[in-house]
Structure formats: C-alpha cells, structure tokens
Amino acid sequence: xxxxxxxxxxARLAGKQISSRELAQTYLDRITALNPSINAFIxxxxxxxxxxxxxxxxxxxxxxxxxxxGVPIAHKDIFCTDGWLTTCGSKMLGNFVAPYDAxxxxxxxxxxxxxxxxxxxDEFAMGSSNETSYFGAxxxxxxxxxxxxxSSGGAAACVAARMAPAATGTDxxxxxxxxxxxxxxTGLKPTYGLVSRYGMIAFASSLDQAGPMxxxxxDCALLLxxxxxxxxxxxxxxxxxxxxxxxxxxxxxxxxxVGLPKEFFAEGLNNEVAAAVEAAVNDLKxxxxxxxxxxxANSRLAIPVYYVLAPAEASSNLSRFDGVRYGYRAPxxxxxxxxxxxxxxxxxxxxxxxxxxxxxYVLSHGYYDAYYLQAQKIRRLIADDFSEAFKSCDVILGxxxxxxxxxxxxxSDDPVEMYLNDLYTIPANLAGLPGMSLPCGFDGKGLPIGLxxxxxxxxxxxxxxxxxxxxxxTDWHSRQPEGLK
Amino acid sequence: MSLTQDDVKRxxxxxxxxxxxxEARATQAQLNSIFDLIATMQAVDTRGIAPMAHAQxxxxxxxxxxxxxxxxxxxxxxxxxxxxxxxxxxxKVIE
Numbered sequence: 001x002x003x004x005x006x007x008x009x010x011a012r013l014a015g016k017q018i019s020s021r022e023l024a025q026t027y028l029d030r031i032t033a034l035n036p037s038i039n040a041f042i043x044x045x046x047x048x049x050x051x052x053x054x055x056x057x058x059x060x061x062x063x064x065x066x067x068x069x070g071v072p073i074a075h076k077d078i079f080c081t082d083g084w085l086t087t088c089g090s091k092m093l094g095n096f097v098a099p100y101d102a103x104x105x106x107x108x109x110x111x112x113x114x115x116x117x118x119x120x121x122d123e124f125a126m127g128s129s130n131e132t133s134y135f136g137a138x139x140x141x142x143x144x145x146x147x148x149x150x151s152s153g154g155a156a157a158c159v160a161a162r163m164a165p166a167a168t169g170t171d172x173x174x175x176x177x178x179x180x181x182x183x184x185x186t187g188l189k190p191t192y193g194l195v196s197r198y199g200m201i202a203f204a205s206s207l208d209q210a211g212p213m214x215x216x217x218x219d220c221a222l223l224l225x226x227x228x229x230x231x232x233x234x235x236x237x238x239x240x241x242x243x244x245x246x247x248x249x250x251x252x253x254x255x256x257x258v259g260l261p262k263e264f265f266a267e268g269l270n271n272e273v274a275a276a277v278e279a280a281v282n283d284l285k286x287x288x289x290x291x292x293x294x295x296x297a298n299s300r301l302a303i304p305v306y307y308v309l310a311p312a313e314a315s316s317n318l319s320r321f322d323g324v325r326y327g328y329r330a331p332x333x334x335x336x337x338x339x340x341x342x343x344x345x346x347x348x349x350x351x352x353x354x355x356x357x358x359x360x361y362v363l364s365h366g367y368y369d370a371y372y373l374q375a376q377k378i379r380r381l382i383a384d385d386f387s388e389a390f391k392s393c394d395v396i397l398g399x400x401x402x403x404x405x406x407x408x409x410x411x412s413d414d415p416v417e418m419y420l421n422d423l424y425t426i427p428a429n430l431a432g433l434p435g436m437s438l439p440c441g442f443d444g445k446g447l448p449i450g451l452x453x454x455x456x457x458x459x460x461x462x463x464x465x466x467x468x469x470x471x472x473x474t475d476w477h478s479r480q481p482e483g484l485k
Numbered sequence: 486m487s488l489t490q491d492d493v494k495r496x497x498x499x500x501x502x503x504x505x506x507x508e509a510r511a512t513q514a515q516l517n518s519i520f521d522l523i524a525t526m527q528a529v530d531t532r533g534i535a536p537m538a539h540a541q542x543x544x545x546x547x548x549x550x551x552x553x554x555x556x557x558x559x560x561x562x563x564x565x566x567x568x569x570x571x572x573x574x575x576x577k578v579i580e
Contacts, residue, residue, distance in 0.1 A: 192540040304526040329566035345503035376536030432540020
C-alpha cells in the first residue's frame with residue numbers, strides 16, 4: 001500500500017477496494033512505528049484524522065467524491081489548521097491552536113483529503129537542515145545520522161519514509177526543493193501568487209510560496225490542482241483561470257530546449273551530484289530534448305541579496321509575536337516593553353533571532369539604501385537574467401543543491417556555511433519563478449541526489465511534463481530507504 | 486564593516502529581544518560573518534536599475550466597503566495569554 005501513487009490510491013478508494021478510514025489507519029500505524037526515530041511529525045491526532053476519513057468515505061458513498069477524495073495528506077506545521085496545534089516549529093507558538101484554517105487547508109478539506117498530522121520544520125521556516133526546530137531535529141530516512149534538509153524537512157522525511165503518500169510544504173529560498181532533494185522525493189514551488197498565503201505563517205512575504213511534495217511528478221500535478229486558485233484573502237493571490245496541471249504529463253519531449261546554466265555547474269558543486277545531473281541530461285537527450293548552454297551571471301549574488309531581503313521582511317512579519325494576542329508570554333516581566341523583550345528572547349530560537357536582527361539592522365536609519373534598496377536592484381538583475389535565458393530555452397535544469405545531505409550538527413554552528421546550501425534554489429524565489437526538485441540518483445553513501453527544474457512564469461504544466469517523462473524512463477523516484485519497509 | 490558589541494545590543498534593542506552581554510558576544514561574530522557575505526553585493530553597479538519589490542507587477546485590489554467578517558472575538562481571545570472582559574491585558578503603560 002505504501003508504494004502506491006496518489007492516482008492508484010484514488011482508484012482503489014473509488015472502486016471501494018479500501019475505505020479512507022482503512023487507508024488513513026495504515027498510514028497512522030506507519031507513523032506510530034517510524035516517527036519516534038525520524039521525528040517528522042510534531043502533532044498526530046488519530047481521532048481527528050479518522051473523523052475526516054469517515055467524512056471522506058461518506059462523500060465517496062454518496063457519489064460526490066473528487067479526484068483525490070479519501071487520500072490522506074500531511075501538512076507542514078506552518079499552515080494554520082482549525083483545532084490543531086500549529087507551532088511553526090517554535091516555542092513561541094508551542095501552545096497555539098489555530099482558530100481558523102489556512103486557505104490551502106480549506107482546499108484540501110474541500111477536496112475530501114484527511115490530514116495525517118502536522119509536520120516538523122525549521123523554526124519559522126528559517127533553516128536548511130530542520131535542526132532549528134524547537135521540537136527537535138528530523139532525521140533523514142535514508143540515514144538517521146544525516147539531516148533531511150529544510151525547512152520542510154518533516155514533510156520530505158515523512159514522504160520519503162512513506163508515512164504519508166503526500167505532504168504540503170512551503171518554499172521561501174528552497175524549503176520545498178532542498179529537502180525534497182536530500183530525501184529523494186519530488187517537490188514543486190509554484191509561480192509566486194498561484195497558491196494563497198492566507199493562514200500560512202509569514203516569513204518573507206514577497207518570496208513565500210506553498211507547494212506539493214510527493215514521490216512523483218504525477219502526484220505533484222494532482223496536488224497542485226487542489227492547491228492553486230484565487231483567494232481574495234491574500235492580496236498577492238493571482239486571479240487566473242484554473243488550470244489542469246496533469247494535462248501535459250504525457251506529451252513527448254522531442255525538441256524541448258533544456259537550458260543548462262554554466263554558473264550552476266561551476267566550482268562548489270560536488271562531483272557525484274554533477275555526474276548524476278549530467279546523466280539525467282543524457283537521459284532527457286534520449287527522450288528528444290536538446291541541451292542549450294545559458295548564463296545566469298548574477299545568480300552568484302542571490303545569497304547576499306536573499307539574506308538582506310528575507311530577514312528584512314521577517315523582522316517586520318515576526319514583530320507580531322509580542323506575547324499579547326496569542327502564543328508564548330514570558331512568565332515574569334516588569335513593564336510592557338520588558339514583556340516584549342523577554343517574551344521574544346525566550347520564545348524565539350537563535351537562528352530566528354539572528355535573522356530578525358539582520359532585518360532590523362538593514363532597515364534601520366542610514367542603512368536602507370546600502371542594503372535593502374541595493375538588494376532590490378540586484379533582485380531585478382537576477383530576474384532579468386532568467387527572462388533573457390528563457391528566450392533560448394523552454395526549461396532550465398541544474399542541481400538542486402551543491403551536495404547531498406550532511407550530518408546532523410555538521411553545519412549548525414556556522415550560519416554562513418548553512419546558507420550556502422540554497423545557492424541554486426534562491427534565484428527562482430527572488431524572480432518569483434516556479435522550481436521543482438526530483439530524484440536523479442544516489443551518492444556513494446547511498447544518499448539521494450536532486451535535479452532542479454526552473455520554468456518560466458506559469459509553466460508548471462510543462463515542468464511536470466518534463467519531470468514525468470523523466471520519471472517514466474527512470475526509477476529513482478520509486479526507490480525507498482532500506483530497513484523502513 | 487564590522488559590528489561592535491554595542492551595535493549588536495542596539496540592534497537587539499530595535500528588535501525588542503532581550504540580549505545579555507554573553508549572548509551579544511556570541512551573536513556578534515555570527516552577524517559579522519553574515520554581513521561579510523552580504524557585503525559582496527556592494528561592489529555591483531546598480532545605477533539606473535529599478536528596485537524590484539515583488540515578482541508580479543500587481544496592484545492592491547479594492548473591494549466593496551461591506552462587512553464580510555463575522556464576530557469571532559471569543560475564539561480569538563480564547564488563545565490569548567491574558568484577557569479580561571473582552572480586553573487583552575498588558576502591563577500598565579500610563580500611570
């Protein structure tokens with residue numbers, strides 16, 4: 001059962017071969033068995049899950065089921081979920097039971113998909129290893145001594161270990177794609193504005209975007225059909241005609257121009273990752289694709305630009321955590337100001353504090369032009385590079401990460417070393433372009449390697465087409481960690 | 486550029502995060518290494534480049550001036566640290 005794709009599960013549910021309750025129970029049992037060692041979930045509530053599954057069974061019995069009704073899914077703990085603890089990986093929200101559903105949650109509920117629980121993540125989505133979570137690090141299912149990536153580390157790990165058939169994630173600088181790569185699954189960050197941010201706890205609002213994480217591109221296409229759509233509650237939600245993201249999955253790739261950014265294959269890229277990505281390019285050539293060399297010259301500036309813009313936006317967004325309306329409040333304090341300062345000192349972890357401080361500094365009097373404005377101008381240069389590149393190619397391909405998963409604790413004391421992990425993923429966030437990661441091999445230690453695709457605005461169906469055709473020709477995405485079955 | 490320990494304390498104050506001298510010392514080195522990384526963008530000539538605030542060129546939508554929200558103050562205040570008579574309680578600010 002745990003090997004089945006979403007379309008297979010949906011067909012079994014529709015054919016009454018299994019009920020949603022039975023299916024949910026199968027995954028809950030697996031979570032019970034595996035979560036103590038992997039720590040992918042912060043909250044599991046079997047009773048709530050089974051109630052939602054029973055409601056899905058009623059929809060199926062009544063003949064009013066949608067394409068994925070009854071298929072369970074795990075949600076990143078960044079999405080407010082009515083009646084569920086929603087912590088965002090932080091002590092600050094350690095007691096926060098959301099009083100409403102995020103738009104993404106509303107959509108999955110309306111589709112009749114029961115929630116399997118809330119997945120672990122880096123605190124406030126700030127991290128690339130899932131080690132900044134107040135609820136403890138997540139372990140990589142391929143090797144428990146290694147990180148799963150982050151910030152959607154719990155989501156990636158639970159899918160890789162088949163504790164859930166699919167999961168939601170969010171991606172501000174690579175937080176869907178990097179853990180997908182490190183855990184050997186498929187994950188997609190849509191074009192900015194396609195998925196509503198309403199009820200998704202904000203990190204850097206001009207970059208944050210939610211997306212699907214699952215074993216295959218076909219699964220991601222089905223999930224994207226559920227997740228996307230206009231929402232008046234998000235001022236940056238795009239009012240576009242609804243698309244079927246599965247429509248192009250089976251198109252042949254003959255003549256597809258695949259852009260290879262020379263900067264993504266330069267110094268700093270691990271040899272095994274380079275070899276696996278080059279092998280994938282050859283596989284695509286056999287399917288009729290044509291490699292084209294392109295240049296994204298300003299992408300080397302993506303990390304410095306990101307570490308001005310994202311902390312600046314975060315310092316503003318996280319000012320709402322003051323111990324007044326919800327969440328943590330320090331137990332002892334004097335004045336109101338002292339209450340703020342103690343609440344925030346005790347409620348936030350070290351990485352979150354660092355980023356808030358960077359943001360407060362770059363926005364402070366006298367520094368705005370040198371940092372924030374300069375970063376916004378270079379953001380334009382980075383986006384312009386992509387527009388130029390898409391004149392000569394249909395999709396951009398490269399590694400998702402410079403290396404494979406690293407050991408727990410290996411980079412947690414050196415923020416800059418940690419930040420460099422997102423070298424290849426951040427440019428797409430800055431430009432607002434869709435990006436995805438899919439498995440393309442393993443290194444000598446048996447750890448997964450991810451291949452990244454970046455498409456032009458609104459080209460998700462094309463990217464999913466490329467990924468699906470690659471996954472029909474290869475089996476990397478269906479490999480599972482040994483010893484967990 | 487290099488931040489002093491006093492700079493770190495001032496930034497922490499701006500961010501309303503209580504920081505001891507020992508924490509400020511530890512943070513100082515990390516912030517300085519991050520600002521060294523950020524400094525690499527300072528050399529780029531960006532004269533004449535329009536800043537990009539956002540990926541999509543969208544403007545704020547307007548809606549009819551009509552009440553669309555229901556009163557949910559009880560649900561929202563049920564999760565607050567301290568509430569009395571429908572009011573959020575904080576330390577006194579005016580004597």
